[in-house]
Amino acid sequence: KNQVEQSPQSLIILEGKNCTLQCNYTVSPFSNLRWYKQDTGRGPVSLTIMTFSENTKSNGRYTATLDADTKQSSLHITASQLSDSASYICVVSEGGATNKLIFGTGTLLAVQP
């Protein structure tokens, strides 16, 4: 069964600190892996997209890594800000005709002053 698992489920950090979120997946076929940020009361917004040939991709203070051999990904947030408080969802795309997305349950991050 295609699944995406994320850890931790929730995380509290102080403003200015770094953190790393984890994602493990068992999805086949695999097209790409995405990290989304979902603010409270809003729809998910894409942060990064990576194919199996990409090991790392950055978007400002967000850096995602992908190990296609172990089927693991991480999202590293540097110098956290209060506005980083959100749910971070790891999503794997099966690609193909339907481009079906398999969603993780998300990591809820709270950045405190």
Next chain:
Amino acid sequence: EAGVAQSPRYKIIEKRQSVAFWCNPISGHATLYWYQQILGQGPKLLIQFQNNGVVDDSQLPKDRFSAERLKGVDSTLKIQPAKLEDSAVYLCASSLPPGGWNEQFFGPGTRLTVL
């Protein structure tokens, strides 16, 4: 470029009542998706349209949920009758025709509370 629009943003109804949600995708996006997101979970695909045809509705509870996209643009999702477990955020997303990297862009969602 305008994003995906959804209305209403919030809806509270009693069980066994009916409710309808509306979605207007990004102009030119042929593919439209409806997702259900229960609190603390990731979104679950309910139905995917390609223009006005259904591509995937395998997880749509067809005894109570229905969706249409008559002219291949706007879409409505209806629940009739609603149950307590339908309380969730209903997200609409759109993309260019699937395949490759085509990004799905999400609307703000409609938060449904069934009492």
